[in-house]
Amino acid sequence: MKKAAKLLEERQKINKKIEDIQKRCPHFNTTIKSIQERLDSSAIVIRYVCSECFLPMGYPSKKEIQDFLKK
Numbered sequence: 001m002k003k004a005a006k007l008l009e010e011r012q013k014i015n016k017k018i019e020d021i022q023k024r025c026p027h028f029n030t031t032i033k034s035i036q037e038r039l040d041s042s043a044i045v046i047r048y049v050c051s052e053c054f055l056p057m058g059y060p061s062k063k064e065i066q067d068f069l070k071k
Contacts, residue, residue: 022054025055029050030048030057031049031051032060032068035056
């Protein structure tokens with residue numbers, strides 16, 4: 001049980017660090033990627049994400065998704 005609690009605490013610290021990095025990032029470049037919809041979900045979605053910090057930035061068009069899936 002202690003191992004799980006320690007891992008959850010570490011994950012919370014890592015998530016906070018990622019959040020801080022994403023807040024400071026200028027998000028100059030974006031790319032289309034397949035990402036996990038939420039941390040607690042196994043669903044995969046296609047989104048524009050920042051190339052530097054991987055923050056989801058928006059939704060590609062249907063054509064952009066089709067082109068992405070052809071790669």
